[in-house]
Amino acid sequence: MNHFLDELNSIQREAAKSTEGPVMIIAGAGSGKTRVLTYRIAHLIEKNVDTFNILALTFTNKAAKEMKERIAKIIGHSEAKNLWMGTFHSVFAKILRIEAEKIGYPNNFTIYDTEDSKSVIKEILKQFNLDDKIYKPSLVLNRISDAKNKLISPQHYQNNILTQQEDQNSRKPLLGQIYANYQKRNFKTGAMDFDDLLYQTNVLLRDFPDVLLKYQNKFRYISVDEYQDTNFSQYLIIKQLAARFQNICVVGDDAQSIYAFRGANIQNILNFEKDYPDLKTYKLEQNYRSTKTIVAAANQIIANNKEQFKKTVFTENEEGYLLKVIKANTDNEEGQKIANHIFETKSQNQIMNSDFAILYRTNAQSRSFEEALRKLNIAYKIYGGISFYQRKEIKDLLSYFRLIINNSDDESIKRIINYPARGIGQTTIDKLTVAALEHDISLWTVISNLKEFNLGINAGISTKINDFVTQIKSFNLLLAYKDAYELANQIAVSCGIVKELYNDKTPEGVSRYENIQELLNGIKDFVEQPRTPQENELNEVIKSVIDPSNSTEFNEETDYSLKTLDEFMQEITLLTNVDKEDDKEGDKVSLMTVHAAKGLEFKYVYIVGLEENLFPSQLSISSRSDLEEERRLFYVAITRAEKQAILSFATMRYRFGNITYCEPSRFINEIDDKYLDYPKENIQKKFSDDSFGGYRTNYLKNNKLDENALTNNEKTNVITFNPSNKKLIKINSNLSSSSSILDTKLNKNLIAGDWVLHDKFGKGQISALEGNWPETKANIIFENVGQKSLLLKFARLNKIN
């Protein structure tokens, strides 16, 4: 039988065998990096490295699970079980559960998701009496998140002149105080948000050298997948842990870094060499996934980026099909054309639905594809969107679980104290919240000692609150003695959620009821799975904490083999929708965002909505580094394809309830014509007189714009009218201030020979005009900067005499 390393090419094999010291593997798209990483770990184990000493960080928990299974197949299940594998968040959440008390958190701390975090921020804004239109909760949270990912503490933040200046300029001078208050509150309620899982790990490793040493000794061999997507906080954790043995292997592709928006720092990979001068670098450049055409086109796109490692991805696969470009008039027509193309490709080549993927920039684009596929009876599956665990009914029930595990979890109390309705209204909750704030205690302390506070709550409502507290306490006592399924069931029934949803016979109600059942079934599955050794280790720590101290007499009888509800919660809190997906159910076309497609591959890949302001997104266009990230995203999209990539765009689409006109994405133009299959006129005739694809055209009167026929939306948004083709044009209000629209409208009257003054380029003369308004380009010879070609609709010109 072949040895597993024989399945690798020579560079892959060298990389896999290079186990000692710092290693960086730059892996081009489709170059088999997962395989290398997997075999590298298998090889370590074969060399008798204890699995207990291996840590592998992956991008999703699903990836970790798959890798573990592959390793188990090579070296055996009992061995593989001991490996620590998972995402940064899940691995360090586990370590924090063990060590939490050192940094002042309870071991059973709650993990807040984004919704919880925003709710905390809203409350702080209320307390500080701040306008949530200026301090938008999502913005505030982003700012806090950025700070944490850069390991900037609240104190540090408030003392830093730079951050203070930035916040002054953005009219949000109190952000530092909000940040400090946010951290204080969460500490008090025993809660960590996603960023805390990394931030607090850093605090732990910084302040407790003995803990650092313990984990340095434990994790002697560390590997990090998708290293290009790590942020500073993650970078530092790795650096600290690897400092003693320096057996650190990072794998990544700078060309596929697409998470800068959440703090990922491409410099981590570009600078890795500086941290480890005796680093060994391997470049995996042979692509095994895609055709020559796809690889060539992808290389050409990425070459437009300045910041990158030099590498040459090549393939020995066949030449393959050209990249097909599809033009549609509307978003609906785009859906139809793509669905038809899938239909035809299938019927000609006997291809499975699951060989097709439709990738879009934003989740909101999925609608037209769903409709079109449904019409043709093609099965599809949407990935992403709202995750199972984010659904209201699921979060409601999980909030009961959370509160039972950690009584201090204020967010959960607020969520469920009156759900199902038990007559505890907003006025009452406000009174409770104020009391908690005044005494600097958690909501739970207030409601469980209600009679000690004189809150002016009438006797009837007080009884209801006490009943609620009693119920939670009774579940609390059962936590250590019932398995997760039994207890979850009991809670779901006796809190009234099951009854509430059962009585709701609307389709939504039925679906919610089913979701609750699905959750309970999931818990049953969980209970039936035996624990891994790591889980056992964790379990012992946690059990000692959640066991109520007033019932020590039962300790002897405690059955530690029970899988309890708190364990279940730890297991699922950090699962993402990607992790929960089960790809094996049915043969379906995949619909997902490009981000979600990272790491996947399909025979036929449709990259849709390739329009300026959509892909690349509007928000990226003004900054070079953001635009480069969009380009990497496009690169990721194209390199998912094995046989053919199909690119599509629409010339108009509905956005914000308005018709907007779109231009084809610059990314299409960056691909050489020799790789593309499209009729040339497709691109040129952007504003052709094609049918309107069902959109309204009745705003004309005597061939002129009839203002009265515009919808309110159209009126309030900035709309101009193009007399040459009789169409409405929405000018994006983000891009042009209202004054500049007036200015540039005047440009319409300019003719060759006119002298103009430009804000930046100074004085110049128009030598020629080409194209019809609003696409008119002017060739202008400036006195100081020479010849420029400018689009009149954008250029800020003033005519001079």
Add this chain to the structure above:
DNA sequence: AGCCCCGGTGAAGTC
């Protein structure tokens, strides 16, 4: 306390 309707406002990507 709870429901409904209205209007204002807002869509990138995610652990």
Add this chain to the structure above:
DNA sequence: CACCGGGGCT
């Protein structure tokens, strides 16, 4: 268009 929050009504 879709969601959310506020206000008014029951």
